[in-house]
Amino acid sequence: ATISWSGQFEYMERAKERLKLVVPLTLGIIFMLLYFNFGNVTESLLVMLTAPLSAVGGLYFIYYLGYNLSVAVGVGFIALMGVAAEIGVLMLIFIDHAMERRKKDGAWNTVDDVRAAVLEGVSERIRPKMMTSAAILGGLAPIMFGEGTGSEIMTRIAAPMVGGIISVSFLALIALPALYCLILEFRLKRGEG
Numbered sequence: 001a002t003i004s005w006s007g008q009f010e011y012m013e014r015a016k017e018r019l020k021l022v023v024p025l026t027l028g029i030i031f032m033l034l035y036f037n038f039g040n041v042t043e044s045l046l047v048m049l050t051a052p053l054s055a056v057g058g059l060y061f062i063y064y065l066g067y068n069l070s071v072a073v074g075v076g077f078i079a080l081m082g083v084a085a086e087i088g089v090l091m092l093i094f095i096d097h098a099m100e101r102r103k104k105d106g107a108w109n110t111v112d113d114v115r116a117a118v119l120e121g122v123s124e125r126i127r128p129k130m131m132t133s134a135a136i137l138g139g140l141a142p143i144m145f146g147e148g149t150g151s152e153i154m155t156r157i158a159a160p161m162v163g164g165i166i167s168v169s170f171l172a173l174i175a176l177p178a179l180y181c182l183i184l185e186f187r188l189k190r191g192e193g
Contacts, residue, residue, distance in 0.1 A: 015071040026078050027051065030085050037089065046179060047088035053171040054084035054164035061163025065155075072156035079157070080164040083136065087129065087172050095121030095180055111185050118181040122173060133169040137162060 027048070034044035058080055062073060098121035102108045108117075143151075143158040 012070070015074075019071065019074045023074070023078065026081065030081060034085065034089065038092075042183060043092055043180075046176065046183070047085055047092060049179070050084035050088035050168055050172060050176065051081045053175060054080050054168035055160075056164075056171075057167025058160035058164035060167070061159050064163075065159055067156055067159060070156060072153045073160055076157040076160035077164075080161045083161070084164065084168045084172075087132070087168055088176055090128070091122070091125055091172055091176050092180060094125040095177065097121065098124070099184070108188070111188065114184045114188055115181060118177050118184070122177045126173065129169060129173065133165050136165050140165075 030051075031044055031048055034047050035041065038044055038047075055077065058077055062069070067073060095118050098117040099108070099114075102113055102117045102120075107113050140158045140162050143154045144162060146154065
């Protein structure tokens with residue numbers, strides 16, 4: 001005689017196996033798209049850092065709400081990774097535009113020039129970044145506070161995104177530009193800039 005578990009437990013076990021394949025595949029696709037965009041591994045990896053930065057807020061929010069890791073939460077994290085990568089790409093693009101303007105004006109000789117370009121790029125990105133975050137949070141708020149059929153699943157999809165958008169909004173305006181500034185300074189000192 002044997003005992004086999006079925007129902008919700010069996011469903012969760014199958015879903016975990018699928019997520020073990022889907023999450024790395026998603027990260028791989030995001031990395032490939034970033035590499036095609038930047039043509040550089042360094043910038044691609046830098047943007048990929050937004051995934052763990054956003055996951056910090058998502059995990060904290062999941063913990064705060066008392067949700068367990070589930071398929072719906074996994075889907076929310078996958079969606080969050082895509083949005084976080086987009087935020088990182090836009091941040092680097094704005095910094096690159098400021099850098100190109102400075103190079104064109106002949107103001108790309110010192111570390112101070114690099115820092116000024118990074119600050120210029122970040123300052124151009126603050127308002128659009130906050131508008132993007134506010135739009136996402138405003139769109140997810142009805143899902144987070146909704147009631148009725150399907151709301152249990154939808155809140156678990158939205159929760160990692162809400163927490164992650166909050167954390168990545170601040171960390172992408174602080175950590176990402178600081179790391180990119182260090183990379184640009186290193187390249188300038190090596191004569192690659």
